[in-house]
Amino acid sequence: MPLPNVWEIFHLKSSPYFQTTLQKDSNTKPLSLFVGRQRELQRLLATIGSNLGSRQAVAGRPGLGKTTLVQVVKDRARTASYWTADDFISITTESSGVLLGQLLAGVYDAVVACNPDADDDPAVEEAQQLVCSVRLRSGSMSVSVAGFGVGGGGSEAVSTPPSALILDGPRILRNLLNYALRKGAKGVLLHLNNLENLSKADTRNAADVLRDIRDSALMLDGLHVIVVGATDAVRTVVNRHPQIRSVFSNPIILKELTLSNVYELLNNRYQALQIDANKPFRNPVEDSVVEKLYDIFRGDLRGMFKSLEDGMQTLLLDMIDDAALPTGLNDLLSVLKKQNQEELKEELGPTRWRLVLQWAGADPGSIQTQTTLSNIWDLDIEEVSDIMEKLANSGAVEALPKRPEREIDYLLTGKVRLATLDHS
Numbered sequence: 001m002p003l004p005n006v007w008e009i010f011h012l013k014s015s016p017y018f019q020t021t022l023q024k025d026s027n028t029k030p031l032s033l034f035v036g037r038q039r040e041l042q043r044l045l046a047t048i049g050s051n052l053g054s055r056q057a058v059a060g061r062p063g064l065g066k067t068t069l070v071q072v073v074k075d076r077a078r079t080a081s082y083w084t085a086d087d088f089i090s091i092t093t094e095s096s097g098v099l100l101g102q103l104l105a106g107v108y109d110a111v112v113a114c115n116p117d118a119d120d121d122p123a124v125e126e127a128q129q130l131v132c133s134v135r136l137r138s139g140s141m142s143v144s145v146a147g148f149g150v151g152g153g154g155s156e157a158v159s160t161p162p163s164a165l166i167l168d169g170p171r172i173l174r175n176l177l178n179y180a181l182r183k184g185a186k187g188v189l190l191h192l193n194n195l196e197n198l199s200k201a202d203t204r205n206a207a208d209v210l211r212d213i214r215d216s217a218l219m220l221d222g223l224h225v226i227v228v229g230a231t232d233a234v235r236t237v238v239n240r241h242p243q244i245r246s247v248f249s250n251p252i253i254l255k256e257l258t259l260s261n262v263y264e265l266l267n268n269r270y271q272a273l274q275i276d277a278n279k280p281f282r283n284p285v286e287d288s289v290v291e292k293l294y295d296i297f298r299g300d301l302r303g304m305f306k307s308l309e310d311g312m313q314t315l316l317l318d319m320i321d322d323a324a325l326p327t328g329l330n331d332l333l334s335v336l337k338k339q340n341q342e343e344l345k346e347e348l349g350p351t352r353w354r355l356v357l358q359w360a361g362a363d364p365g366s367i368q369t370q371t372t373l374s375n376i377w378d379l380d381i382e383e384v385s386d387i388m389e390k391l392a393n394s395g396a397v398e399a400l401p402k403r404p405e406r407e408i409d410y411l412l413t414g415k416v417r418l419a420t421l422d423h424s
């Protein structure tokens with residue numbers, strides 16, 4: 001007996017509201033579901049195509065589609081004979097040696113992914129040994145060995161200290177890139193993806209380590225890099241040091257997809273997930289639902305899909321008949337209000353929950369600063385600052401990108417706006 005699939009009444013194989021990034025060669029989340037973003041795509045690709053090496057950045061709020069955009073860039077680049085790996089690299093902020101190791105590992109993965117018989121070249125073999133030992137090191141940080149783990153008899157597993165990477169890494173990286181170019185690659189494209197959840201201090205460290213490897217790695221011919229992350233973090237990393245600013249293109253700051261893009265996106269997903277081509281899908285939600293959630297989440301697709309998935313699954317489990325009408329706005333919103341309220345109360349505790357209610361009571365969509373909140377809450381600034389940090393960590397408030405000479409603007413997140421919704 002197959003397990004119950006609540007989406008079957010809409011003739012869908014599985015949830016159309018998955019939150020993962022699209023992926024090359026995926027049956028369920030293929031890149032063909034991608035919509036919009038043509039200008040951004042053009043710009044990223046043209047910069048790669050017009051230069052021997054390039055350094056670009058994609059910034060924006062969480063859930064807008066940054067990672068997915070770069071997945072598509074890699075796919076297009078690969079079709080145009082650039083070598084790339086499907087996975088992305090999480091930048092380390094620990095030391096420039098370790099970062100160099102990660103870049104080397106990224107280029108190595110791209111080389112192996114795009115050229116299956118790469119093993120028999122000395123440049124690749126030497127890179128492979130260093131990469132193995134880098135991976136070993138990041139797997140178990142406690143290993144510490146004075147000396148090189150490379151060049152010996154094949155596969156003995158010895159971790160390489162960062163100093164050795166600084167010494168040997170640049171040459172090996174250069175050789176690897178030259179190998180790729182010799183084999184017909186137009187270049188190698190790396191996707192550095194994690195400037196999202198870094199603390200302020202780590203973001204600064206990331207800027208420092210990038211500067212340190214600028215000439216030995218970032219500027220090499222044949223290497224194209226796209227850095228992805230939250231707007232403030234990307235700005236810090238790119239602008240902190242003139243040496244880095246001068247070699248990066250201006251960051252692309254992503255805006256939300258338009259509402260009609262989102263309808264198209266959903267339609268693509270419904271179609272792709274149809275159980276049977278002869279039995280067309282039924283729209284699971286009314287358009288007004290999509291419109292409202294788009295508005296509440298201000299284009300954060302991940303937040304929006306998560307709500308749709310959670311809310312619909314709850315509703316569908318309780319549904320008695322299988323008429324499969326598209327779900328209406330009020331049904332879904334009341335489920336979501338209840339769910340998010342319970343989660344937030346638990347997460348925030350009574351005091352902070354009360355403060356959030358006070359803010360939402362003023363206007364849930366309002367932009368506040370620590371000064372205005374200190375008035376609303378009748379608390380002094382230090383207390384407000386402490387509370388804001390906690391609210392941000394619980395995903396209840398979002399800081400807008402910092403503007404020069406201005407206080408930081410804060411917004412309640414979609415989650416809070418759902419939990420405090422006043423609908424009839």
Ligand SMILES: Nc1ncnc2c1ncn2[C@@H]1O[C@H](COP(=O)(O)OP(=O)(O)O)[C@@H](O)[C@H]1O
Nearest residue numbers: 019020022034035062063064065066067068301
């Ligand atoms: N242009 C797009 N076309 C289709 N789906 C998209 C697009 N951009 C994002 N998505 C979907 O939206 C969700 C969030 O995208 P993601 O790239 O992870 O956002 P970010 O990296 O900005 O946090 C994912 O489920 C992804 O598949």
Ligand SMILES: [Mg+2]
Nearest residue numbers: 063066067068
């Ligand atoms: Mg992302």
